[in-house]
Each structure stands twice: as structure tokens, then as C-alpha cells.
Amino acid sequence: MKLESAKENQIYKIFAHVRSFFIKFIAIILFIILWEVLSIVGVFDPNFISSPTNIIITAWQLIIHGMIIEDILYTLIRVIIGISLAILIAIPLGFLLGGYFKKIEESLNPFFILLEQFNPLTLFHLLILVTIINELSTVIIIYWAAQWPILNNTVTGAKNVNPTYVKVAKATKLDKFDIFWKVQLRSSLSNIFSGIRLGILSGFLMAFGVEMMGMTTGKGLGYFIMNSQMNGEVSFIWAGIFIMTLLSLLITLSINQIEKYLCKN
Amino acid sequence: MNLNLSNFNENTKIIKGHDNISEVKEELAVNGKEITGPPKIRIDNVKKIFKTKNNKTSKIEDFIALNDVNLDIYKGEFLVVLGPSGCGKSTLLDILGGLSPASEGEVKIDDNVITEPGLDRGIVFQQYALLPWRNALKNVTFPLENNKKDAESEEIARKYLALVGLSSFEDRYPHELSGGMKQRVAIARALAIDPEILLMDEPFAAVDAQTRAILQEDLLKITENTKKTVIFITHSIDEAVFLADRVAVMTARPGTIKEIVNIPFSRHHRIATDFKNNSDFISLRRRVWDLLKEEVIKSQEITEKRIKFEENENIDGGGI
Numbered sequence: 001m002k003l004e005s006a007k008e009n010q011i012y013k014i015f016a017h018v019r020s021f022f023i024k025f026i027a028i029i030l031f032i033i034l035w036e037v038l039s040i041v042g043v044f045d046p047n048f049i050s051s052p053t054n055i056i057i058t059a060w061q062l063i064i065h066g067m068i069i070e071d072i073l074y075t076l077i078r079v080i081i082g083i084s085l086a087i088l089i090a091i092p093l094g095f096l097l098g099g100y101f102k103k104i105e106e107s108l109n110p111f112f113i114l115l116e117q118f119n120p121l122t123l124f125h126l127l128i129l130v131t132i133i134n135e136l137s138t139v140i141i142i143y144w145a146a147q148w149p150i151l152n153n154t155v156t157g158a159k160n161v162n163p164t165y166v167k168v169a170k171a172t173k174l175d176k177f178d179i180f181w182k183v184q185l186r187s188s189l190s191n192i193f194s195g196i197r198l199g200i201l202s203g204f205l206m207a208f209g210v211e212m213m214g215m216t217t218g219k220g221l222g223y224f225i226m227n228s229q230m231n232g233e234v235s236f237i238w239a240g241i242f243i244m245t246l247l248s249l250l251i252t253l254s255i256n257q258i259e260k261y262l263c264k265n
Numbered sequence: 266m267n268l269n270l271s272n273f274n275e276n277t278k279i280i281k282g283h284d285n286i287s288e289v290k291e292e293l294a295v296n297g298k299e300i301t302g303p304p305k306i307r308i309d310n311v312k313k314i315f316k317t318k319n320n321k322t323s324k325i326e327d328f329i330a331l332n333d334v335n336l337d338i339y340k341g342e343f344l345v346v347l348g349p350s351g352c353g354k355s356t357l358l359d360i361l362g363g364l365s366p367a368s369e370g371e372v373k374i375d376d377n378v379i380t381e382p383g384l385d386r387g388i389v390f391q392q393y394a395l396l397p398w399r400n401a402l403k404n405v406t407f408p409l410e411n412n413k414k415d416a417e418s419e420e421i422a423r424k425y426l427a428l429v430g431l432s433s434f435e436d437r438y439p440h441e442l443s444g445g446m447k448q449r450v451a452i453a454r455a456l457a458i459d460p461e462i463l464l465m466d467e468p469f470a471a472v473d474a475q476t477r478a479i480l481q482e483d484l485l486k487i488t489e490n491t492k493k494t495v496i497f498i499t500h501s502i503d504e505a506v507f508l509a510d511r512v513a514v515m516t517a518r519p520g521t522i523k524e525i526v527n528i529p530f531s532r533h534h535r536i537a538t539d540f541k542n543n544s545d546f547i548s549l550r551r552r553v554w555d556l557l558k559e560e561v562i563k564s565q566e567i568t569e570k571r572i573k574f575e576e577n578e579n580i581d582g583g584g585i
Contacts, residue, residue, distance in 0.1 A: 164394040171362055171388045172408035172458065173381075182407075186398055263398060 050238040059239040068243065074219040075207055076247060078135070082142025083196075083203045090147040090199075091192060094154025099184060105155065116148040121209050138210045145206040146199035153195025157188025193259040197252055204248045221247075304337035305494050306361070306462065310370035311335075313356050330356045332519035334370070340461075343488060343495045343532070345505040347557065348515030349564035354498045355391070357520070358466045361496060362388050374462070384408075387455030389465040393447040395439040395454075401426060401446075402435035405454045418457075425453040428487060445476035452484070456491065463488065465497045469504065481507055482536055489532050502557065506549050507541060514556045517564035524556055 032052050038044050039051030050058070062068040097105035120127070120141045127137040161184050169179045211222025221244045228236035313331040318324070330353040338344050348354050359365045361372055363382040372379045374386075395404050402422050409418035426435055429449040439447055448468055455463060469477045485508060488495050499505055505512045512526045528549060530540065540546050 162394075164390055164392065165396060167364060168388075168390065168394050168396070168407070170364055171382045171386075172411075173384060174411065178411065183396070187396075189398075 047234060050235045054235055055238045055242050058235040059242050062236070062239055068221075068224060068240070071219055071221050071224040071240075072243060072247065075211065075221040075244070078138050078220065079142055079200075079203050079207050079247075079251070082139045082207070083146045083199055085139065085143040086146035086150055086199055086203070087196060089143075090150035090195075091154050094151050094192075095158045095180075095184070095188075097151075098155035098158030099161070099180075102159070112148075112151070116152075120144045120206070121213070124210070124213070138207070141210055142203045142206050146203035149198035149202065150192070150195040153191045153198070154188065157191030158184065160191075161187050189259070189262060193255065196255055200248065200251055200255065204244070208244065302340065305340040305342075305375065306336075306338040306496070307373045308334055308336040308338075308357075308361075308370075309373065311357070311360060311367045311372060312369035313353065313360065313365075314368040329519035331360075331367075332521050334521055336513060336522055336525075338494060338496060340494055341492055343485075343497065343508060343510045345497045345499060345509035345512045346515060347499060347502065347505040347512050347553065348520060349517050349557065349561040350500055351564055352515045352518050352560070353520035354500075354515060355466055358388075358464050358496070358498055362386055362464050384458045385460050386462045386464055387458055387460035389448075389451050389455045389463070389468045391467045392471055393439065393444075393451050395447055395450055397439050400436050400438050401431060401442065401450045404439070404450055405457050408454060408458050421457055422453070425457045426450070428456065429453045429483070443476075444472045445480055448472060448480060449483075452487070456487075456493075461494060463493045463495045465495065467499055468497075470499070470501075477504070484508065485532050485536055502550055502553050503541065506546060506553060507535060512553060514553060515560070517560040523560065526553055526556070 035044075036052050039046070039049070039054075044051070046054075059068075097108065124137065124141070127140060128134060130137075165183050165187060166179060169183045174182065207220070208222035208225075211220035212226045221240055225237050225240040225244075228234075228240060311331055311334040312329070315328040315330055316325050317328040319326050334357060336344075346354055346357065356365070360367050361379070363379050363386070366380070396407065399407065402419060405422035405425055406415075406418040409421060413421070423432070423435065426432055429452055431446060431449050431453070434442065434446060437446075439450070442450065448471075451468065455465075469480055472480060481504060497508060499508075506528060509528050510532075512528060514523045514526065515521065516523045526549070530545070534540065
């Protein structure tokens with residue numbers, strides 16, 4: 001009796017897992033199946049749109065033959081450096097403005113909104129002149145694009161720290177650093193992380209923009225896609241897009257994991 | 266019990282100085298409290314002024330929140346500060362807690378003037394004020410972490426969670442707790458530093474009526490067992506009369522102490538008997554309400570147009 005019910009329980013558990021998996025990913029699965037079917041039937045012309053299986057096979061071939069690894073690393077490193085810079089600068093700045101110097105923030109905010117609208121790609125030639133090195137200019141552009149969402153969200157987070165929490169901390173004689181570390185930073189964490197996620201999106205956008213403009217040293221996924229376009233390698237284009245989407249997803253997911261870890265401790 | 270309530274409608278006095286200590290001691294002796302020594306907390310001519318901007322003239326003006334507050338609180342006493350909303354009760358508690366300085370006057374604890382927060386005072390704030398990213402246990406260890414090792418502070422926290430009856434809920438996060446439980450955790454957090462004085466700022470205001478009744482009883486028991494001096498702020502007359510050894514009634518803004526009402530029943534009596542339905546309770550409540558009513562009206566600024574019953578002469582012919 002007992003064994004049977006345990007078995008039933010296990011089966012039920014597996015079933016529940018499968019079910020929740022389906023609910024979560026059903027849209028993606030259907031999308032890919034539909035895409036594949038339409039490709040096989042011939043609705044999608046392979047000269048313009050590759051089928052999912054073709055994309056995955058091509059991507060795999062490109063990776064194992066080492067034709068795209070360098071490009072992936074270039075893009076990845078540029079984006080990581082740019083976003084790290086943005087995080088290092090925007091989070092402290094956000095706290096200074098949102099938490100400690102609210103009056104300055106009031107006057108600076110309109111200026112920041114103006115700067116935020118400004119597209120750094122348009123001044124790329126000037127940046128190259130100033131920085132001389134191409135890599136640095138790419139990183140600066142990624143940093144520029146990524147910092148605004150992080151800054152804005154940090155300011156919002158710092159401003160919205162519940163004053164009672166600070167009172168609680170003060171009442172227990174915590175010093176200013178501890179109040180910042182244990183209360184102010186901790187309670188704005190979720191705001192900061194949604195800022196970082198948005199920053200990653202715009203950072204990638206800018207990275208591909210710069211690379212596709214061909215103004216870099218001729219490396220990076222954006223350049224790879226651009227190059228494949230020139231050579232008419234349709235499946236290479238799609239493989240490049242596939243890989244860059246995966247990269248962005250990967251970084252966002254790892255940021256989510258970091259957030260989860262920090263929130264537990 | 267023989268109550269002298271003949272001076273119900275006596276013109277109430279605004280307390281300008283401190284009470285006669287020996288008189289107060291006699292009063293408190295009736296409550297089953299033996300008072301030894303000078304007042305534990307002495308509030309001396311405290312005044313609090315905020316600078317505010319007038320919307321019409323946009324000039325900076327003085328906003329007097331508290332004016333000449335004088336109050337003595339004795340060791341082991343449960344003093345309830347009762348006043349209309351906006352009379353500066355919470356401001357007074359902030360000053361006692363050392364979270365904001367008095368503009369004039371001073372507050373002394375055992376002859377030491379308060380200038381900053383201290384671990385001799387535990388504060389229970391309005392609206393729970395639990396840190397939502399910490400579970401119940403970690404919320405209680407929060408004030409201990411700086412001075413004690415993790416294991417030690419967790420042990421203390423467990424002890425106080427048990428005291429408020431939440432032993433099996435230590436892993437729960439605030440959003441998983443009911444309002445009453447949250448406030449119990451907040452009380453445990455305030456007690457965890459083992460303060461001599463417990464400051465409570467309308468702690469039960471956000472809790473439903475039935476839970477509140479239970480919390481009040483438990484609070485009385487806990488404070489009696491732990492021998493804390495309690496200053497409890499509320500705007501609920503029932504709560505004040507039920508909990509207090511003495512009720513300090515405040516005036517409308519600028520807040521000052523209007524009168525101190527002694528509640529001549531021991532805590533044991535209040536818990537053990539059906540005190541809230543007792544005629545003594547009702548007459549005390551009536552007396553406090555008489556003191557407070559005028560201030561409430563003042564604070565709501567409706568003095569000019571008090572709503573009156575319309576004196577309808579032909580009641581028989583009235584209606585539809």
C-alpha cells in the first residue's frame with residue numbers, strides 16, 4: 001500500500017514538473033515548430049529565412065570549426081567591460097543623487113534626460129578621434145547606452161527606501177555605512193537589478209550597432225553578420241543572430257541568478 | 266473598588282510643571298505598582314518646532330508641534346500617551362527615542378540627557394516596519410548583529426520569538442505573516458536588545474479589532490513579566506484605558522499634556538476580570554473621552570460649524 005502510494009506520488013511529481021515546463025515554454029516550442037513547418041512546406045524562401053534546424057546545425061558547424069569563436073569573444077568582452085563600467089559608475093552615482101543630494105538630482109535630472117536621448121553612435125567618429133583606439137570607443141559607447149537605465153533605476157530605488165526602515169536602523173545605533181549597506185542598498189536591490197537587465201539589452205544593441213557599422217577592428221558578431229550579408233551567406237547571418245540572442249539571454253539569466261543569490265543572503 | 270470620580274466635570278488644567286512626586290506614588294500604589302526613587306524618564310519643557318513653507322505666502326514659518334511638554338515616567342510604569350491625530354504624539358516618541366532632537370527643553374533618562382538613540386530604548390514603530398527581505402528570525406537579530414556573534418544573536422532572537430508566541434514562524438518572511446504576527450515580531454525585535462524602556466508608537470493601529478484585543482492582553486503580560494517601563498502612544502481611548510497605569514491626555518496642536526488620568530486597577534485585575542465591560546472601565550473611558558473630545562474637535566478644525574441635530578418640530582408629520 002505504502003509503496004504504491006509513494007510511487008503514485010513520484011509519478012504525480014514528475015507529471016507536475018512536465019506540466020509546469022510545458023506551460024512555461026509552450027509558446028517558444030510552438031513558435032519554433034511553426035517556423036520549421038513553414039520552412040519545410042516552402043512558405044519561407046531559404047534564400048532569405050533559414051529553418052531552425054538549419055540555423056542550429058550551421059551555428060554548431062561554425063563553432064566547432066572555430067570560425068565564429070573569436071567574434072563571440074570580442075562581442076562578449078566588449079559588452080561585459082562596457083556594462084561593468086556602467087554598473088561601477090551608475091550605481092554609486094545613483095545613490096549619491098537619489099539618497100544624499102536630492103536637490104542636485106532635481107536640477108541634474110533634466111540634463112540627464114537630454115543626455116540619455118542622445119545617440120552615441122552619431123558621434124562615433126569624434127570618439128575615435130578622441131580615444132584613438134577603436135576598442136576603447138566601442139566600450140565607451142556600450143557603457144554610455146547601458147548606464148542610463150541603471151542610473152535611473154538606482155535613483156528611483158534610493159529615493160524610495162522606506163524612511164521607517166532607516167529609522168529602525170538608526171534606533172539600533174547602526175552607523176551610516178551599516179545603514180547604507182544593510183538597509184538602503186538592500187532595499188533598492190530589485191530596482192538596481194531591473195536597471196542592469198535593461199542596461200544589458202541596450203548595451204548589446206549598441207555593441208551590434210558599432211560592429212555592424214564596421215568601424216571596429218573587424219571583429220565581433222555584428223561584424224560577422226554584416227560580412228555574411230555581403231557574401232550572401234544567409235544561414236551564417238541567421239546563425240550569428242541566433243548566437244547573439246543566446247549570449248544576451250545567457251548574461252541576463254546569470255544576472256538573475258546573482259540577484260537571487262544576493263536576495264537570499 | 267471605591268472610585269472617586271466626582272470631579273468629572275472639573276475644569277481641566279493644562280499641566281505646566283511636573284506633578285507632585287509623592288502624590289503620583291500614592292496613585293500608582295493603587296495600581297499595584299510600587300514606586301521607588303525618582304522618575305526614570307523626565308521630560309522637561311520640551312518644545313518642538315518644524316520649519317515649514319506656507320503655500321500661500323511661500324514664507325518659511327514655524328510649525329509648533331509640541332509646546333512645553335512636562336511628564337515624569339516611573340520605572341516599571343505603563344504610561345499611555347493619548348491625543349488627537351496630529352497633536353505631536355509621534356514627534357514626542359521620536360524625541361524620546363533620540364531620533365530627532367527637541368528644539369527646546371530636554372529629556373532625561375536617569376539624569377542623562379538624551380542626545381541620540383540608545384540600546385536602553387526599544388522602539389516598536391507604526392505599521393510593523395519589518396524589513397521585508399529578512400525572515401522573522403533575521404528581523405529580530407537585526408539590532409543584535411553589530412554587537413554579538415551570529416549564533417548568539419539567533420539564540421536570543423529565538424527566545425524572544427518564543428516569548429511573543431511565534432516559535433514556529435521564524436523562517437517566515439513578513440509578507441507570509443498576518444498583521445498581528447508582524448507586530449509580534451516587531452515587539453520581539455524591540456525586546457531583543459533587552460532595553461529598560463519600551464517605546465511604542467501606535468503599534469496596534471493597523472491590526473483588526475479582535476487581534477488587537479489579544480495583542481493588548483499579551484503585551485500587558487509580557488511587560489509585567491519583563492518589568493519594562495513602557496511609553497505607549499495611541500489614539501484609541503479603549504486601548505489607553507485598558508493598557509495604562511496612567512493615561513497622559515494631550516491637547517490638539519501644539520501638543521502639550523492636558524491632564525494625567527490614573528487608572529486605579531492592577532494589570533492583573535485588568536486581564537483577569539472582564540475589565541472592558543466593567544462599569545469602572547466605562548466611567549474611566551467616559552472621563553478620558555470628555556477630556557479628549559474638545560481637543561479632537563479643535564484638531565479637526567470644525568469648531569465653527571459643528572453639525573447639530575435639526576430640531577424638527579412636527580416630528581409626526583415628518584418623513585416621507
